[in-house]
Amino acid sequence: MNWYVIYTKPKWEKKVAERLLEIGIESYCPVITQIKQWSDxxxxxxxxxxxxxxFVKLLESERNSVFQISGVVRYLFWLGKPAIVRDEEINIIKKSLSSPNLSDVSVTSIQVGDRITLETGAFSNQDAxxxxxxxxxxxxxxxxxxxxxxxxxx
Known part of the structure; x- marks a missing residue:
């Protein structure tokens, strides 16, 4: 089974992920917490x-089953084939989101074009x-x- 990326209608990500789980398709919609400001x-x-x-995890032969869900638009393609995300990449996203906020990251004397490795925070050990x-x-x-x-x- 592979992880595929599906494209949804705008603002439908969480609804689509929930509905996919309801029909037995493993799905993952990574979320972050933000503070939104209204006038009051x-x-x-x-x-x-x-x-x-x-992200959805299913067999190649089951790919069309996601279109039962309202809000699913299409699969994301890469080089003419449905984009496949490795388990390790999904795990990196999950690990990154479970780590402390990025607010404790500090960087000094960085210039455009530099290649760096993040040492702390949610994306530690990632090259950028x-x-x-x-x-x-x-x-x-x-x-x-x-x-x-x-x-x-x-």
Whole structure:
């Protein structure tokens, strides 16, 4: 069985993951907690780590079964074939999300184009390329995970 990536309607990630589990398809929608600001209050909300993406683990022959669920749009393809995510990569995401927040990460004298290895925090031991450095944040590309990480600092 492989992990595949399905593309969902916007804001349907958690609903799709729940409904897939209900029909017996193993799914994973990684979420992070953010503080959202409204005009009258602040609230902690869980939002998907990857917008419009849900991971599903199933056999190649069962791939069409996900389309029973409302909100599923299509599979993510890579080089003309459905993208397959390795178990190890899913485990890295799960481990990263169960680690303490990134707020304790501090970086000094980093320049655009540098290759670095994150030493602490949720993405420890991950190699990254620095794409942007500003007064408030760093933008890093984590090639092994195929994602961009924005680290804010104080």
């Amino acid at each position: 209050r602040k609230k902690k909300v869980e939002v998907p780590l990857f917008n419009s993406y849900v 390329i620095v794409k942007e450095v500003s007064n408030t944040h760093y933008i890093l590309v984590l090639e092994s995970l195929g994602c961009v990480l924005k680290i804010k600092y104080k």
